[in-house]
Amino acid sequence: MNDHEASATLQHSLTAAMDSLAGVRMGTSLEEIVGHGRARRRRRVAVLAGAGAAVGGAAAAVALVAGGLAAPGPGGPVSAKLAAWTVATDPNGTITITIRDLRDPAGLRSKLRADGVPATITFAGHSFTPAMNPPLPSSCQVPALSDQANAELQGKIMPPPPVPPGAKRMRFTWTSTVNGKRVKHTGGGYAGTAKDSRPDVALTIRPSAIPRGIGLNIWAWAAASGTQNGRPTLDMSVGLVTTSRQCTGS
């Protein structure tokens, strides 16, 4: 039997097989597909927003190191530095969280609340793939917003970071989710030198953009993608929640 005859035989058999399956129908409703897709899109928007903030957040963190050496002048950045994470308040009213080690989430939540950012913080002991969204903490609820409104609000709360004037150009890498696959991007940042590049994650937040009753659901974990400079690469996800005593503590 040559290829042509084999093709004809195969096509005939496949047609018969398709005919035999005429009664087979999808049991999954459109609503289930869309519901699953919405949850995934929320996750993707959150990761993209967090990743965009991470680029400039890292720049801000490095800038703070330089500021410490030169003693910031009046109106300069004021920061509370801890080994595991840093919350820096910038003169323009934004704050930048830089997480270096997954320790003391309660302390970070208290510090953020004091700075006007109600949040629930979870440092996970395992990584998440794009298909495995970090779960909503059981004590929290998602605000009643459309996907679009949710994404727009996240964009206001987590704005593109400012580039420090006169800073050196630097390359940063971050990951985002495209078509369900984790993709690593390389972007431009401005600050320090390449030696300062560390596997931290950072997030810039504008507290004044957070409406009453809205808080942040922040997850951080060690990415499965490996290490950088001998330390595990951290990853982050941010979403919106409704504030409550049980969820955000206020």
Add this chain to the structure above:
Amino acid sequence: VRIWGVEQQAEFADFYRSARDGCLRVVLINVGDRQLAEDLVAEAFTRAWVSWRQVRQHPAPRAWVVRTALNAHVSSWRRRRHEVALGEHDIAVPVGDDPVMSSALMTSLRRLPLRQREVVTLRFLLDLDTRSTARVLGIAEGTVCVHLHRALAALRDATAHPYRQEIDR
């Protein structure tokens, strides 16, 4: 920030309603397990919904869904159904008593390497020509022909000796 228009939602809904059963049958022929096929196709349509702006412009959206399903991992849908995740679905599995689905040819088809199955599926089940198949898979037309030739040779061999693979395993 993406804006998800009402028109696009309706467009996706129409696409889902018209393509879901056909895609399910094609994937079922490939994997031989009804529930697994449903999970894979549901996962593929979910990804299509998330990326509908791109998928709607694809030259063959059904082929995109089927190919995505054949390459998908379905852990999230499996978890939702409280079933044990099947880590590797690229294997032949029983299909019950259906004489067509359990024929030597269909069983052999499911044992083909994924790329060869993709080529056979797109060419014969979705009726794409060689050029379109090459575009969907992102490979050269000549490579499509090579995979098809190898697939046909393997199927020809398997159906000529229907029990050999069972003995060899």
